[in-house]
Amino acid sequence: MTVLQKKSDNPIAHLSPEDIEAIGFELDAIRQGVMDSRGESDAAYIRKVIDVQRKLELGSRAVLLFSKFPPAWVLGTVGLSVAKILENMEIGHNILHGQWDWMRDPKIHSTTWEWDMASPAEQWKHSHNELHHTYTNVIGKDNDLGYGIMRVDEDQRWVPLYLLQPVWNFVNACFFEYGIAAYDLELGKNLATKERRANPAFRAAGKQVLKKIRKQMTKDYVVHPLMSGPSFLPTLAANFTANVVRNLWSHSVIMCGHFPEGVETFEKKSIDGETRGEWYLRQMLGSANISGSKAMHVMTGNLSHQVEHHLFPDLPSNRYAEIAPKIEDLFRRYGLRYHSASLPRQVGSAWHKVIRLSLPNGWLAQTNRSNAPAQVVKLYKMTTGGAKVRRALQAA
Secondary structure, rough: OEOOOOOOOOOOOOHHHHHHHHHEEEEEEEEHHHHHHHHHHHHHHHHHHHHHHHHHHHHHHHHHHHOOOOHHHHHHHHHHHHHHHHHHHHHHHHHHHOOOHHOOOOOOOOOOOOOOOOHHHHHHHHHHHHOOOOOOEOOOOOOOHHHHHOOOOOOOOOOOOHHHHHHHHHHHHHOOHHHHHHHHOOOOHHHHHHHHHHHHHHHHHHHHHHHHHHHHHHHHHHHHHOOOOHHHHHHHHHHHHHHHHHHHHHHHHHHHHHHOOOOOOHHHHOHHHHHHHHHHHHHHHHHOEOOOHHHHHHHOOOOOHHHHHHOOOOHHHHHHHHHHHHHHHHHOOOOOOEEEEEHHHHHHHHHHHHHHHOOOOHHHHHHHHHHHHHHHHHHHHHOOOOOHHHHHHHHH
């Protein structure tokens, strides 16, 4: 049975096992309806997006050949940033999910596509498709939840190191593609012992990542700037800026889909004997959407429909908007919250949660203008004292 982390208000308490399985049957029917109706219009969509992205990238790189002139630098950098976001989000992410494998096009297939990211496609598919989408929001099983570096639930024991959580989350956002590569390698775990560091599989995977990073850096920071001649340094800066913009955007989209206040997490035992209906329910409660325009949906890789994506990760991304009203109606009929809000609200909510969980449980909610000095003293004692001091102060 799907088991939430220890919550005072259980959002699924009113559902019977029969309700949960009925939800599963309805969702299976929605998925099958899309699978049966895939066709030329869907294929034309992804081909058009790829064509637009490639032309935008080529045109932006051509403009950056003259990037020593400020207007050309701005235009080329903006265009290259958008092109990298499109390639990463709507194209690469979704192709590697196998959403377009049904086309039988060897150029647009999850087994052949390599994306503009530091992480090799095959490694990412294992950590994301196989692990994250199987164990969505299960504490201790889903490493995408906080990427193994953040406290993501009140039931996780607080230690002073978490005070730096907002800082390293921002650093991770700026260099997100390298954080993903490290996460795919399970770097922390595999560097922990001599035996793991010497593991042939880990060493081979590490060499693949370094080879991919070298290829990416050579393209963006050597070849393209050299082609710009006297515009070498401005072009170098433009490529760096475009990569940072892409990283910040993709990190924000992922945070909005997984981490706002109200998105549920689950205990490990939640997957013991989990049925199809319970798996669906976990995806429904462990995801959040971003409301906005069609252009915004495309720029997020349609991960603005994160609820629909978690339910059906292999459906063509352009069909999520079509089924979203049906999914929202299903939530309503079964008394569940369909978590959706604008991009600013979801980003703000996600960062609020990052900051709140960087502090001891309840500290932020209990702090106001009148007691702030006393609360800071309490936090200092909890930070500098041992585990016994922290437990006593938190209990008080």
